[in-house]
Amino acid sequence: MVAIFAREITPGLTSLVKAIDKASKDNSDAKLGSFVVVMTDDDKTEKTLEALADKEKIKQTVLCIDSPKGPEKWKLSKDAGITVMLYVKNTVKENFVHTKDIDAKGIEAVVAGLKSILPEAKKDGKDGDK
Amino acid sequence: MIRILLSVVAAGLLAAAAQSDEIKSGLQAGDKVSPFNPLNVTGSSAGEKRCQV
Numbered sequence: 001m002v003a004i005f006a007r008e009i010t011p012g013l014t015s016l017v018k019a020i021d022k023a024s025k026d027n028s029d030a031k032l033g034s035f036v037v038v039m040t041d042d043d044k045t046e047k048t049l050e051a052l053a054d055k056e057k058i059k060q061t062v063l064c065i066d067s068p069k070g071p072e073k074w075k076l077s078k079d080a081g082i083t084v085m086l087y088v089k090n091t092v093k094e095n096f097v098h099t100k101d102i103d104a105k106g107i108e109a110v111v112a113g114l115k116s117i118l119p120e121a122k123k124d125g126k127d128g129d130k
Numbered sequence: 131m132i133r134i135l136l137s138v139v140a141a142g143l144l145a146a147a148a149q150s151d152e153i154k155s156g157l158q159a160g161d162k163v164s165p166f167n168p169l170n171v172t173g174s175s176a177g178e179k180r181c182q183v
Binding site for chain 1: 146152153154155156157158159160161162163164168169170171172173175182183
């Protein structure tokens with residue numbers, strides 16, 4: 001499973017979501033799931049995310065909104081613009097943090113990190129992505 | 131001369147600090163994820179507050 005937490009919708013985040021959505025589609029047999037949580041209280045975000053999903057044809061990755069604090073137990077820093085966690089069987093394997101936006105190199109690192117969860121996801125049956 | 135040297139050292143220290151601005155955010159390798167219920171904007175539960183974990 002790929003969990004992405006962001007403070008705002010940036011060009012880098014959009015590119016990251018596209019890359020992860022493609023990876024989720026390409027690895028659907030491994031039940032690789034993914035979601036994005038934009039942590040904001042901006043009322044316009046819902047419409048913006050709907051438009052983003054429509055424009056970029058995001059089908060596999062679920063786009064969500066949470067409060068600016070985010071889920072407390074996920075220990076997200078207020079100074080992190082984008083935090084990505086890769087986990088399988090509810091256990092985190094990789095963590096990527098970017099203070100502002102994420103660039104192409106950062107996206108490559110996240111995509112490369114998927115290898116750390118895909119083999120286990122493939123072995124795991126119905127809940128392989130969890 | 132000493133002032134110049136101190137300035138150079140201070141600038142070096144500041145540059146080093148700027149490069150090591152890595153922050154810790156989110157759960158780390160080995161940590162267990164916890165359920166939460168964000169508003170789903172897309173997906174099968176669009177419009178609902180539903181856990182994706």
